[in-house]
Amino acid sequence: MLVTTDPRTAFSKDSGLIDTTPDEVRLLVDHAIAAMPALSDLETRAHLLDALAAATTARREELAATAEGETGLGRARLDGEVARAAFQFSLFAQAVREGSFIEAMIDHAADTPLGPGPDVRRMLLPLGPVAVFGSSNFPFAFSVLGGDTASAIAAGCPVIAKAHGSHLLTSALSFEVLQDAARAIGAPAGAFGIVFGRRAGIDLVRASAISAVGFTGSLGAANVLRAAIEERDDPIPFFGELSSINPLVISAGAARVRGEQIAQGLFTSFTGSAGQLCTKPGIAFVPTGVDGQAIVDSIVSLTIDAPAQVLLNDRISTSFTQISGRLRASGADEVARATATSEGFTGAPTVLEVAASELGFELAEECFGPMLVIARYESVDQVEAALWRVPKSLTTTIHIEEDERAIVEKLQAVMTATSGRVVFNGFPTGVRVTWAQQHGGPWPATNSQHTSVGVTAVRRFLRPVAWQNAPHWALPKVLRDGSSSIPRRIDGVLTAPSV
Amino acid sequence: MLVTTDPRTAFSKDSGLIDTTPDEVRLLVDHAIAAMPALSDLETRAHLLDALAAATTARREELAATAEGETGLGRARLDGEVARAAFQFSLFAQAVREGSFIEAMIDHAADTPLGPGPDVRRMLLPLGPVAVFGSSNFPFAFSVLGGDTASAIAAGCPVIAKAHGSHLLTSALSFEVLQDAARAIGAPAGAFGIVFGRRAGIDLVRASAISAVGFTGSLGAANVLRAAIEERDDPIPFFGELSSINPLVISAGAARVRGEQIAQGLFTSFTGSAGQLCTKPGIAFVPTGVDGQAIVDSIVSLTIDAPAQVLLNDRISTSFTQISGRLRASGADEVARATATSEGFTGAPTVLEVAASELGFELAEECFGPMLVIARYESVDQVEAALWRVPKSLTTTIHIEEDERAIVEKLQAVMTATSGRVVFNGFPTGVRVTWAQQHGGPWPATNSQHTSVGVTAVRRFLRPVAWQNAPHWALPKVLRDGSSSIPRRIDGVLTAPSV
Numbered sequence A, B: 001m002l003v004t005t006d007p008r009t010a011f012s013k014d015s016g017l018i019d020t021t022p023d024e025v026r027l028l029v030d031h032a033i034a035a036m037p038a039l040s041d042l043e044t045r046a047h048l049l050d051a052l053a054a055a056t057t058a059r060r061e062e063l064a065a066t067a068e069g070e071t072g073l074g075r076a077r078l079d080g081e082v083a084r085a086a087f088q089f090s091l092f093a094q095a096v097r098e099g100s101f102i103e104a105m106i107d108h109a110a111d112t113p114l115g116p117g118p119d120v121r122r123m124l125l126p127l128g129p130v131a132v133f134g135s136s137n138f139p140f141a142f143s144v145l146g147g148d149t150a151s152a153i154a155a156g157c158p159v160i161a162k163a164h165g166s167h168l169l170t171s172a173l174s175f176e177v178l179q180d181a182a183r184a185i186g187a188p189a190g191a192f193g194i195v196f197g198r199r200a201g202i203d204l205v206r207a208s209a210i211s212a213v214g215f216t217g218s219l220g221a222a223n224v225l226r227a228a229i230e231e232r233d234d235p236i237p238f239f240g241e242l243s244s245i246n247p248l249v250i251s252a253g254a255a256r257v258r259g260e261q262i263a264q265g266l267f268t269s270f271t272g273s274a275g276q277l278c279t280k281p282g283i284a285f286v287p288t289g290v291d292g293q294a295i296v297d298s299i300v301s302l303t304i305d306a307p308a309q310v311l312l313n314d315r316i317s318t319s320f321t322q323i324s325g326r327l328r329a330s331g332a333d334e335v336a337r338a339t340a341t342s343e344g345f346t347g348a349p350t351v352l353e354v355a356a357s358e359l360g361f362e363l364a365e366e367c368f369g370p371m372l373v374i375a376r377y378e379s380v381d382q383v384e385a386a387l388w389r390v391p392k393s394l395t396t397t398i399h400i401e402e403d404e405r406a407i408v409e410k411l412q413a414v415m416t417a418t419s420g421r422v423v424f425n426g427f428p429t430g431v432r433v434t435w436a437q438q439h440g441g442p443w444p445a446t447n448s449q450h451t452s453v454g455v456t457a458v459r460r461f462l463r464p465v466a467w468q469n470a471p472h473w474a475l476p477k478v479l480r481d482g483s484s485s486i487p488r489r490i491d492g493v494l495t496a497p498s499v
Helices: A022-039 A042-058 A060-071 A075-098 A147-155 A168-184 A198-206 A219-230 A252-275 A290-304 A314-329 A380-389 A405-418 A455-461 B022-039 B042-058 B060-071 B075-098 B147-155 B168-184 B198-206 B219-230 B252-275 B290-304 B314-329 B380-389 B405-418 B455-461
Strands: A003-006 A011-014 A105-107 A110-112 A115-117 A120-126 A130-133 A159-162 A192-195 A212-216 A238-241 A247-250 A283-287 A333-337 A350-355 A371-377 A393-399 A419-424 A462-468 A488-490 A493-495 B003-006 B011-014 B105-107 B110-112 B115-117 B120-126 B130-133 B159-162 B192-195 B212-216 B238-241 B247-250 B283-287 B333-337 B350-355 B371-377 B393-399 B419-424 B462-468 B488-490 B493-495
Touching (some): A003 A060, A022 A159, A042 A075, A042 A168, A075 A147, A130 A147, A130 A198, A147 A159, A159 A168, A192 A198, A219 A238, A252 A283, A252 A371, A290 A333, A290 A350, A314 A350, A380 A405, A393 A405, B003 B060, B022 B192, B022 B198, B042 B060, B075 B147, B130 B147, B130 B198, B147 B159, B219 B238, B247 B252, B252 B283, B252 B371, B252 B393, B283 B290, B314 B371, B380 B405, B393 B405
Parallel strands (some): A130 A159, A247 A393, A419 B462, B105 B488, B247 B393, B393 B419
Antiparallel strands (some): A105 A120, A120 A462, B333 B350
């Protein structure tokens, strides 16, 4: 029997759920394969995604309440996350109907500089069943109901999720939502599956018909799965969203003009969701001098008075304490720690300070939990050099004033080279789910160009197939001559839908 | 001193080229990084690609002649390949000017169902310097002047090529063409580099600034490079085009109506370029019965009378003999072998026959060289089952008559699931370089969704970056409001160029 734990009390109880057996994993994969033909139709996928959005919304209360007892995340945050998961399903339904993502292309037979060229037509087809491993900190948006699931279904790939050990009941309930919605509209039962237990997760990525793995979580867990993938005959893609310190830079001008406002925003950003967001600003570059000191003083005072926060599980709580110790041992000064305590798996909001010139890998370890490292700098050169030295991230944030363009010009190259999203005069936490979003960054932030947020997430689960000189009747409908409801590239020219 | 060998005589001589030292590799990588800012401009890239096309064409005689002495491939074939390489540079220049591939997207700030959403803008940026490893069988189209180089430059990535050991002088001359063209138009010298020798190739993929590897070649060589990549701190992508048996199916109707024509085409296809094409049909499904037997007889007779063919190098020649032996030992009947002999690294065109029902991995080993395995089948069910059993491929080919739609309907699923291009009533050799082309397939054909042929090859070397709430002046020009010379997605709507 698998155990579920309330992190607010550290109290564990039987979940009523048990490890999925190897035979059951095989059966789930077989069902997933059987579901593929039905998912090959674009409108079926769009309709299913709409149904998933509606079903998620309909059961939002129950979902959020269940997650609250397993994650300790606040109800407002969880309500918002369920809404985000539902919105995400809707956005992918839109993207499927818009249809650009299948990249339909037609090159008619033609005389070319290299001689007569055959008729070649191409589109993207689903890769196959996808295994999804969600993260502890996002029980909805990056778990069973999350972006990997939505984008895989949009691509036409059945999904088998691994229930997260830190939110087993939430995972099981989420799966029920998926399955009921699929059943209600007559979508194949094998479109969704779920496995419980670590061994079942490994069995899943080893299953020969699994065609890709979507993962959000720690580098350590990623390495376990990657090792299992290495044992396969065929090297399937592993799309991982892994680790990020998200540097934030406050210019001298911004510190002078709106230091207090930035301090409050930064405090909210690094302590929100108990600091357990992959986009949490982990390092803030603050200028030396009085304006910078005022920001530090303000954050210190907010931190000391903050309540202790509930962390997701025992491992994160232990790790929070360990990393804090390692950073101090590496020379960081602890300038603030919340005094309040509480029961359960807690972490006290903590602020450390270092000199930007000292900042390197050791002082830039990602810490899940309400901890911020403030790096005091004397010059923008110091910031630039430090940004090149620290691990690469999902995001970089910069607060500047309109008359400080030279600073942006100086830092633009390092910011875009070392992260996937550059935020101006705001905070990296809070990721808008939209077409242009990019949630990913150079290693170790992610190990792939595209991740589970934003419409291009769908691209990870598709593969191109070309038809050469195929008779009209043998072509998929979207590749036939004539009108089309989706954009296509015809003889090299991007062509708008014609119906 | 590195040695170059004429495969027509097996005569080796000093190439005058020497192993690149580790220090030289480091220097090349440094120069590549320094070239990146200049390559960030789209028009610079297009202009450079045009210059490469022109320079390749201008020196076509010298290039083909040099390759002839190192590969034994015929002059007509090599002339065509140089033209193809030049055309490929031009096609990528067009794609850069068209601009869709950078995926410019703008989502203006808006009230969303999840609350106020920030302004988010996104485009694809170059990944960084790319290492290119070409193949022995395509000294131009898949080597220093090939699709990996063209697509990496189109993406804005400097290229460092590894000179192929089987065509060192051709590689060196190709590099000279690249470098002279770059110099003539004032492109940075670091846009191109080349290394010689195996150790230098390993040093190259280990270099921390190398951001991706493009590879065409054998599984064995791929594994050596992948092992070197595994030792890196960051797991960079390895895009490999590796192995393919390219099944070809001849229906009963096609055998009856145009058996002789198909036999001649098939003979030309499996012996062209001495059977050393990644798209060579390695297995032909021929019906039992008289129509099928007539096809076999025709191929046998063409094969027996064929001249011995020159293979690219000693390794391929040895391997050709070994694989032929293994296939016979596994139960294949040798039904034809050319009687002619010649000096150098040769392979005698050979035809083996098996029953389709017996066909599995052992009888479906890829063989570089003029060898064809004919699989005789009694029913389409046997063909379908065999296609699922054999290794996956770049292509599947089917010859059918108009009244045999049921056969296509039956085989369509397996053909698209197990290969990246389905060819109707033709032959898989000869790959049109065009927008809709897909040269790739499920493992072991390739290990990635996109490879070096076709415009989407560029996508491998790009990464998305998003700007959030960036002031107008801090955005790349293509992401600013106002007119645009390239297609963009604005607030979710694909929008045509406006200038």
